[in-house]
Every structure is written in C-alpha cells, then in structure tokens.
Amino acid sequence: SDLYCVFGNPIEHSKSPLIHAEFAQQTQQIIEYTAKQAPPDGFADAWRTFVEKGGRGANVTVPFKGEAYALCDTLSKRAQRAKAVNTLTVGGNGLTYGDNTDGVGLIRDLKYHRVTLAGKRVLVVGAGGAVQGILEPLLAEQPGEVMVVNRTPEKAQQLAEDFCDLGELYSGGFKAAKGPFDVVINGSSASLNGDLPPLPDNLFADGAWAYDMMYGAEETVFLKWAGTHGAQRLDGLGMLVEQAAEAFFLWRNVRPDTTHVRQTLRRMLN
Ligand code: ATR
Helix, strand or coil: CEEEEEEECCCCCCCHHHHHHHHHHHHCCCEEEEEEECCCCCHHHHHHHHHHCCEEEEEECCCCHHHHHHHCCEECHHHHHHCCCCEEEECCCCCEEEECCHHHHHHHHHHHCCCCCCCCEEEEECCCHHHHHHHHHHHHCCCCEEEEECCCHHHHHHHHHHCHHHCCEEEECHHHCCCCEEEEEECCCHHHHCCCCCCCCCCEEEEEEEEECCCCCCCCHHHHHHHHCCCEEECCHHHHHHHHHHHHHHHHCCCCCCHHHHHHHHHHHC
16 A cells, blocks of 8 residues: 655644545545654654655645755645645655645635635735745635735735735734725634734624634634624634645545545544
8 A cells, every 4th residue: 555644743633644544445545644753853854764665645744844845856836835845745756746735725625615715805814834825825716805914014024025926915913904804814823822813803894704724622712702703713624624635636636525524523623
C-alpha cells in the first residue's frame, strides 16, 4: 500500500488519519496514512526519511507549513502565493511538489453550507500564516470587497499589498472594520487562547455568516460573540475535512465525498 502521513508538532490529536482512512475506504484506494511528530528543528530531515522509506506524500500542519514551503522543488501557484505548503507530493521524478489546499478547503466548506461570496462584503480577521493561505482562493470567488484587519495593522497592510492584484482588498486595525459585512472570517489564532479580537459592534449584515477557522468541542469565543449579534455560525471542522479531500484528490486523482466523515468528526467532538 502507498504511504502517506501528516507532520506536525504536536500531532497526537490529529484527525487527519481518520479522515484519510475513511476517504480511502470509500474510494477503494489502498493507502496507509499515519501521524508523525517531527522535532521543532527537524522537519526537513523527517520528510526526507519518510520519502526514503517509500512515503508518497504528506500533509503538513503547525508549525511546519513554512519549512515545507522552503524545501519544495516545485510549487503550485496557490502555494507560491500563500508562501506556505500543507500538502507535499513525491513526483514521478522524485522531486517534491508543494501545494496548499487550505484556502480551497475553506471555500468548499462555505459552498457545502450554501454560503456564497460573489459580490459580498467579506471581513477577514488576522494576518498570519492561516490568512495568507486563504486569500487567493477567497479572492477568486470574486467577492465585492475584502477587508483584512489585524491586531498589528502593518501585517494586514502588507497582505493587502501582496494580494492587491487579485481583487478589491482593504486593510486596517480592528477598529477600522466598518460593517455591514456579509461574511466575517476569523483567521487569527486568538480563539486558541480563548481571546476575542476587539472588533466593533454592528459588523454583521442581516443574514450574515461568521466563520471561525478554529474549532473545538465548545463553540469558540468568536462564534459565541457573533451569535449574540445575530450571525449564522460555522467553525473550521468542515474546512479541515475539505482541505484533506483536496489533498487526497491530488494524491489519488479521485475526489472523496465528505458528508459522512463530517458527521463522524462532529459526533466525536461533542
Ligand atoms: P497562524 O499560522 O495560525 O496564522 P501566525 O502566523 O502566528 O499563526 O498568526 C497568528 C495571527 O493571529 C496573527 O494575525 C495575530 O495577530 P498579530 O499579527 O498582531 O500577532 C493573531 N492573534 C494571535 N493572538 C491574538 C489575540 N489574542 N488577539 C488578536 N489577534 C491575535
């Protein structure tokens, strides 16, 4: 069977092995997919060792997406834009190909929930690696306008410059966010620490959606806050599944159905 894995640190709670096992079963692909913890300073070595042992591809998660990007021989356009790689593939020539399926994962999850972006006003909160990974696929949906706000406004401004050729993009600090927005995406890691970015009230349009790229058994503080302002809410569990499906498609050339594994993961979480 063909070998795949996910690299991260920490990695023991990764849901990726379960997701890919379910995809493989469903599409009758014979693969083995495991979780591997790489040491903080040893990601490139871990990848090389894995390839020497027959590894065909890997997902990459925190904190190695930047290092994965750096070691690739060739990169997809969206990975070049993101300056981050979450999917590695060994090519027929033995070269390492890097892609980033996070942004597509987000867009597919939104579509799964019938959330459209075309012509809409979208607010993105945060300007770190996670946001860098989603901006190109997001702008490809042709939203009317995207604003990126961040605790450190300079980083939001840099992103706005880097991606300005792809659409109407504005930036600022949290207080610069002027609603109403149709979709508000939290890509900051504030939720991880249980923090709520100090966003202005009146952000949400009627029927607006709030999306947190994080997820957990408990609703995140961002989604709780959005709920008190009347927004419809989605967490990042669907994005996790969809980025995995896109990686699986890259490796196996067959697109798995995500419905069942979504339900399984949701049950496990609660
Ligand atoms: P990731 O890969 O998860 O995006 P990152 O590149 O370190 O990680 O980026 C973290 C993001 O979350 C940044 O936008 C960060 O804001 P700063 O650029 O000002 O550091 C944001 N962030 C982290 N903790 C936060 C908090 N408590 N409140 C608001 N924003 C926070």
